[in-house]
Amino acid sequence: MTSTHSLKIFLALFLALFISGCVSQQSSPWQGRYSNSQTNPQVNAGADNQNVLIQPDAAPVRREASVKIGFLAPLSGNGAAVGQSLVNAAQLAVFDLPSDRVELLPRDSGGSSNSARSAAQSVINDGATIILGPLYAQEVKALNSIASPSRPVLGFTTDWTAASSNTFVMGFLxxxxxxxxxxxxxxxxxxxxxxxxxxxxxxxxxxxxxxxxxxxxxxxxxxxxxxxxxxxxxxxxxxxxxxxxxxxxxxxxxxxxxxxxxxxxxxxxxxxxxxxxxxxxxxxxxxxxxxxxxxxxxxxxPEPSEVNRFSQKYRSVYGEIPPRVASLGYDSAAMVLSLVAENKALTSNTLSDPAGFSGIDGFFKFRNDGLIDRSLSxxxxxxxxxxxxxxxxxxxxx
Structure with a gap:
């Protein structure tokens, strides 16, 4: 994706947020990094921990991002609607937890192993330091040879066999x-x-x-x-x-x-x-x-109140209730943004930190083998x- 195209998406979504008013009225559903000293841990998204609305005509010139997040989802074919909801949710996280250091690089994973590898190579060529997605098991497995300790993959599949030391599975296992x-x-x-x-x-x-x-x-x-x-x-x-x-x-x-x-x-x-x-x-x-x-x-x-809160916020921006899996797009992007805010390296070791994370779908942490553990209601x-x-x-x- 070119920087011009990225800016168009950036401004278009900001306008949608301005019209809905949801960002200025609601705090982020993301709860941030877990800490034993915090009852409700949150990532600081501003002086009052609320998102600050900048009208599109006052938006600053976008700097070259120092951290680029590859985001792979099926944006064509039968899974396009679900894939778009994942991208939408990730974009929502970017606006809830703004950072001029981060750029999201969405790509169509295409629904097959070959197209997923091509999409992954595309974001790597554009400087991605971590890859979020893809959705389907065969796509995630196809990226095992691409994943590395310094460039991990975080897939949205529920297939536990896709996990490895550098390929993390975020689906509900x-x-x-x-x-x-x-x-x-x-x-x-x-x-x-x-x-x-x-x-x-x-x-x-x-x-x-x-x-x-x-x-x-x-x-x-x-x-x-x-x-x-x-x-x-x-x-x-x-x-x-x-x-x-x-x-x-x-x-x-x-x-x-x-x-x-x-x-x-x-x-x-x-x-x-x-x-x-x-x-x-x-x-x-x-x-x-x-x-x-x-x-x-x-x-x-996951606790329904948090899931419902996210769904309503998504609806206020995009005009529809998201599919259940969309929360994975939000939580994965918000997790990366919180790590960047802490100046953490986006490596496999960082993702498997036992301190874990707390998001829309509750507290979670990754194992060294790439599987996810969740705290559930x-x-x-x-x-x-x-x-x-x-x-x-x-x-x-x-």
Whole structure:
């Protein structure tokens, strides 16, 4: 992207912010670097920690940025709308946490390995010191050979196999969700678990994460239903729950909300009763709220109030509610901006700093192997809403 084109985007978005008035009225959703001495850690974005509005005709001449952030997202094809929302969210972070030292370099990752590599090479040629994105697993994996300790890649995929020592995965990974909801269940007397998981990689990962947590916590081994059809799952779960010897205290579903609701309805129609129903982050969407069978069900996810705050701010600027994944674009860009403000090098070692970060989706930190750990709230689905039953902690103890 040329500097002229960057300036046009810069001024256009500033004008949108001026019209909406959102920047002058709201503080940044980004909570900044975590510190034990801070109750609500924030990055200082000005003398009063509010964003300062500069009207477009008074905008200063843009200096040559000393830190350039490559930002790869699918801006063409089927994923273009999601990709644009990621870029929009990152631009919003730039305006919430302004710095004349930073320039965002958006590129179309194209949705394939080859196009992602070309886009990455383009931002590297333009001086990028870190690459945020791309979105899809195959794109992120294609950049493993490009990522280095001094130029890390931070992908938005949920595929944990894309992670490496210099390629970080920022998507919502199921292991943290499973551990959090099972810990809550155990502390509330739900110790005998049944797992209902579809055949496939995701179901296997959820099952393995649950088994590992239960074993490490000296809890009973779970009853496992690994299914290929909803009818099979419902039949086996009905049998388990009707037998006092195998009846569980809670059932963990590793499927999307609509599929889980179908299984639950079938079991209840047979006359069997179900204990507490639990799910994973797959339920962190509006579809789950419309499933009456999931009323009272719980799962672990980011605090809704912060997510909603970001969504409303995004809407006030861009005129639409962003897809759920857009918050990753904001948090990743805000994280880099906070590091730049602290004069930190944008290296793999810096990203894996155990101090971690606190953003829209809560506290998070990266492991040395590139995976992400998140502090999550316990959420209950009730009457079309998400109710917080236990708020996320502001730190992680491991």
């Amino acid at each position: 199921p292991h943290a969700q499973v551990e959090r909801v099972l810990d809550y269940a155990a502390r509330n007397g739900m110790r005998k678990l049944a797992i209902v998981a579809p055949s496939g990689e995701y179901g296997n990962l959820v099952t393995a994460a649950a088994q590992r947590f239960l074993q490490n916590s000296n809890l009973p081994s779970p009853r496992i239903i690994n299914y290929t059809s909803s009818q099979q799952a419902a039949s086996e779960l009905q049998t388990l729950q009707q037998n006092p010897a195998t009846k569980s205290d809670a059932v963990l579903f590793a499927s999307r909300s609509s599929e889980a609701a179908s299984i639950i309805n079938s079991v209840r129609q047979s006359g069997a009763t179900l204990p507490r129903v639990m799910g994973t982050g797959l339920w962190d969407d509006d579809n789950a709220l419309s499933q009456t069978a999931l009323r009272g069900a719980i799962y672990a996810g 316990i959420l209950e689905i009730e009457n079309g809403q998400r109710l917080t039953r236990e708020r996320a902690q502001k730190s992680l103890s491991f």
